[in-house]
Amino acid sequence: MPLRLEPMQPARDKDAITRTLSLAFASPAEGVREWMSNAGDDNFRVLTDGTTPLATLLRIPMGQFFVGRRIPMLGIAGVAVAPEHRGAGHAKTMMRHAMVQAAAEGWPLAGLFASTHTLYRAVGFEHAGYRFQYSIPIVRIDVRDALGNIVPISDADMPRVHACYAAFAAKHNGSLDRGQYIWNRIRTHRDDVFHGFAVHSDARELEGYLFLAQKRRPDGRQDLTLSDIAFTTPVAGRRLWSLLADFSPMGEELTFFGGPTHPALELLQQQRHRVELRDTWLLRVLDVRRALEARAYPSALQAELHLDIHDDLIPANHGRFMLRVDQGTGSARQGGHGTLRLSARGLAALYSGFLSPHQAKQLGELDAPDDACDHAAGFFAASTPWMSDMF
Template sequence: MLLHSAISGAGAGARMCMANQWSFGRPENESENAAMARALAQSFGFEEERARRWMQSAGEDTHRVLRRGGRVAATLVLVDMGQFFGGHRVPMGGIAGVAVPPEERGAGAALNLMIACLRELRERGVPISTLYPATQTLYRRAGYEQAGSWFEITVPTAAIHVREKELEIRPATREDQSILRDLYLRRTVHCDGMLDRGTYIWDRVWEFRGEKTLGFIVHRNGQAEGHVFYLQRRPAVWGRFDLQCTDLVATTPAAARRILSFLADHRSMAQNAIWFGGPTEPILAHLPERTFEVKLNFYWMIRIVDVAGALSARGYPARMKETIRFEITDDVLPENSGRYVLRIEGGRGVVERDSASGGGAGRLRMDVRALASLFSGFRSPAELILAGQMTTDDPQMAQAAGWAFASVGGGPAMCDMF
């Protein structure tokens, strides 16, 4: 993909390099792979060998580079996944490993890289993109906005006063992958923001940054009801270790109590059990006292790549029948700008371009960034209005949008970092 400037039309704050020709795509040879590894190492502060292992684990089809003058000016990892909203899977492009070599910084490479990647996703029919931002300013310029949370949950093993062993537990093996996937989907499909994991994320459950995990399945007469995977992470000085969970899933109350009992059984040497998820993690309801800590680690961001595609892919309340009209502006992907009508019935939405006249009357007016926060259920219409990110002259339509996009269980959240 050749670009004289990928960021033309990206707003007054975008740095344009009109005299330079950019090109975007997968690395074409070993020299570009090496340049990508160097950029990752220099940007994230680790050795090139670790960067190459990361690239290998993600798969060569995920590698992207932006070139300028024949040199690699920026890199990223693009992982095809899905994300659940309203009980339905929305195809999603996950962005990781955004890196710019020190000598290329300050010339607009990162923004050009992101917008070229968004163009690719739109051409492929992927309606949303999600990332964990190292800096929000860059990604907001590319059209991303806060859309969900990633919480760290810490439970001291000595404070788990649950001793229930009704269910059995056995080690997990790679042959159990289909069982594990089924358990995970049963737990997450109705949790807004959770990933429909691909191979890259599942591999990180089994082996995280070169460390193999220990995995166990909780079952009743051979029927799986939950699982837990963890690393034994010891602090810098010798002493007790923490159980750093790479996955923890309970699909029944009995499985939740059995997993808690299993974690408590490690208390002679393990100080804490740590995992990630939302602020209202159901397994914590089985603890008699608030002997745990739930700490916000990150707000992740979403980019609506295709407005109509995103609104029609997610789910809505099953008994809702409503029509909501939008007027959207997008200064990066101008083809998204315009008026839309969303008709909701039977838990699904049908989206069309809105040809009705009448100025902006009877519509929810916002830019594509605010739409991302609304789409995920992270912010309500009332909150967006208070933030100055949405306007309307139809309070009833704003209320209907609040019902349509409302997220349950503490708001959209993820248990995976990528």
């Protein structure tokens, strides 16, 4: 019987899927059940032969900011195959079904963090951005700024926190437009509870915030981890640093996440932090026309770009497309000269700004004359894509 990817039916599938996820991620079944409850049963998909759940994945509806504009993006997580069914290509089959279904639903993009990049590249995903970890001794925080009032964040404050984050994230290429699943992880993740603090201006506007968790060391001192930090004014950013510096009497190390750099780091007087690459996230263009039209472009650009895309999974994406840009907005249609020949993977890396056209050509993901690459670079110019979240 042909394999199908279906919404999970809890009465039929949930026990088997709990077991599969528990064995895939070495997590206790109780923790898996709690995670599934937080994610929502409706968001799980099951690969089945009609009688047996063979594999599963989680869909996370959200968005992603590129060049200041929010684009709908379907996150994929929790990809797992039952141990007794591994080695038969079920993960790839499941991902192919998942991408075709998401494209049919109208999603422009899909994104994920990969445990094995080979699998996801085989279905059209490509590296598209970074997630770095920063560490700094708390005693080395050299900002002491008392302007702005620090207040604990309550549930009633969360709409204003969301608005502050959206204003911050829209300025950073690749940042998520979070759904509730991601926001829940900002406040509680596994055994960590993150305490929120906001900066209010004299007019009681929320101009910045952070969420921190404390971990006690054997000697009684503590490390701090931030699940999130965002601000809309430099005054608020410095006040948040001052709040963190106030933990120095008992604090040792501060850890948080972002891109190759983070706006908060630029507010420090001295750069005494360490940076470590933790993850490279991947992107898949599911609907070429919608994705090209949803993205923002340089406002001064008025030009056409002719693409010839190879996509062996989603037929509607395969072939020639012409992108016309005017005053920062793009319109796309099938046809054109096909000057830039590229794979679905190459398009994903180009789209996010992870690779320039010349770099994609160097890696064999794009084929075009150098002058055509120069021309295309003007369309996809963007700051380095990154996100602080993990999903």
